Amino acid sequence: MKIIVTGSLGNISKPLASELIRQGHDVAIISSQAAKQQDIEALGAKAAIGSVEDAAFLTAAFAGADAVYAMTPPNYAASDLIGYYRHVALAYAKAAKAANVPHLVYLSSYGADLEKGSGIIGGSHQAEGILTALDNITITLLRPGYFYYNLYQFTGMIKAQDFMGSNYGGEDKLVMVSPLDIAAAAAEELTNATPQNKVRYIASDEKTCNEVARIIGEAIGKPDLTWLTFTDEQVKNNLLEHGMPPAAAGLLVELNAAIHSGLLASDYEKHPPALGKVKLQDFVKEFAAAYQQG
Known part of the structure; x- marks a missing residue:
């Protein structure tokens, strides 16, 4: 299969691409950084350098693909974070339709079912709506939980004050996930011989x-x-x-x-x-x- 992986060599995309290559698939990795090209090719993948906000670039990159793994790169500098998610999803939708991509696997989040009250996850909710409205494309939505590496944000607090703290805590339950388990699930869905429109929750x-x-x-x-x-x-x-x-x-x-x-x-x-x-x-x-x- 020819599979496109977005997310450069990130915590999910690198192990995902490595697994797909191990299985013998033809993998291209999209990155916005030209400096990553050598490392991408060393992994055994083709490099496509450009922005996921550029629908024309994505259309060319998606040409001939059997499946695409799509994610929204973090951009906390965006003045409108929800709008940023919507903008990227619209670029994915336009490119997938133009390139006749048969199957798209989108990295969303738990809580993306909610129309309101979920903070930045509202962006994932809107992205899901844009992508699932596409005709003739199978859409698999991955909804992972709370990433383990979010816990690193508490390092300074622990060192300075000997506690962790936020406006959640105590007996609140965290549904946590490793990028490696997300990558494994994404690989399963991308290589599924009979993909379906579905939601898949992922937790570790x-x-x-x-x-x-x-x-x-x-x-x-x-x-x-x-x-x-x-x-x-x-x-x-x-x-x-x-x-x-x-x-x-x-x-x-x-x-x-x-x-x-x-x-x-x-x-x-x-x-x-x-x-x-x-x-x-x-x-x-x-x-x-x-x-x-x-």
């Missing part, structure tokens, strides 16, 4: 925030580490003090609040997947190594 482990703090604390030599729950206002003010634009801060606080209330995982809980291979105990080894080096 489920733990309360208290359990996460305990496991991290034991790994870094702080067995009494706790995860505190702050108010929405406290978290937003802290984000603003650290220079985050007001609109982005508001979306992040809303997203966190949806984790705290359980809203974000409400549909996930109705369709729980089999958990992946990479558990929190595996990830904390990486976390502890990075913590000690930082």
Whole structure:
């Protein structure tokens, strides 16, 4: 199969491309950075250098593809984050239609079923709507949970204050996921001989925030580490003090609040997947190594 992978050599895209190449597929990787071309080719893939916001470029890159893995690169500098997701999805839709792509696998998020109240995940909701409206293209929506590496954001707080904290915490449950488990699921869907329009949730482990703090604390030599729950206002003010634009801060606080209330995982809980291979105990080894080096 000829398969297009977006996301350059990111945490998901690199292991995904590597697995597809191992299986013998013809893989092209889209990257916005020309400097990545050599590394992409060293992996055994073709490099297509350009922007996923450029529908004309994508149309050319998608030509002859049997399947496309599409993701929206993070862009917290965008003045309208939701609009950015919509813009990228429209470029994907236009290119997939023009290039007659038969199957598109889109990296969305848990909570993307929600029309409102999910913060930045509202962008994934709108992207899903744009892509699933396409005719004659099979759309597979991947909805992973909370990425393990989001926990790195607490490193400075742990070192300075000996606790973790946000406007979610305590006994709130985190549905967590490893990029490796996402890559494995994406590879399965991209190479499916009989793809279907469907939603696939992906998770690696489920733990309360208290359990996460305990496991991290034991790994870094702080067995009494706790995860505190702050108010929405406290978290937003802290984000603003650290220079985050007001609109982005508001979306992040809303997203966190949806984790705290359980809203974000409400549909996930109705369709729980089999958990992946990479558990929190595996990830904390990486976390502890990075913590000690930082």
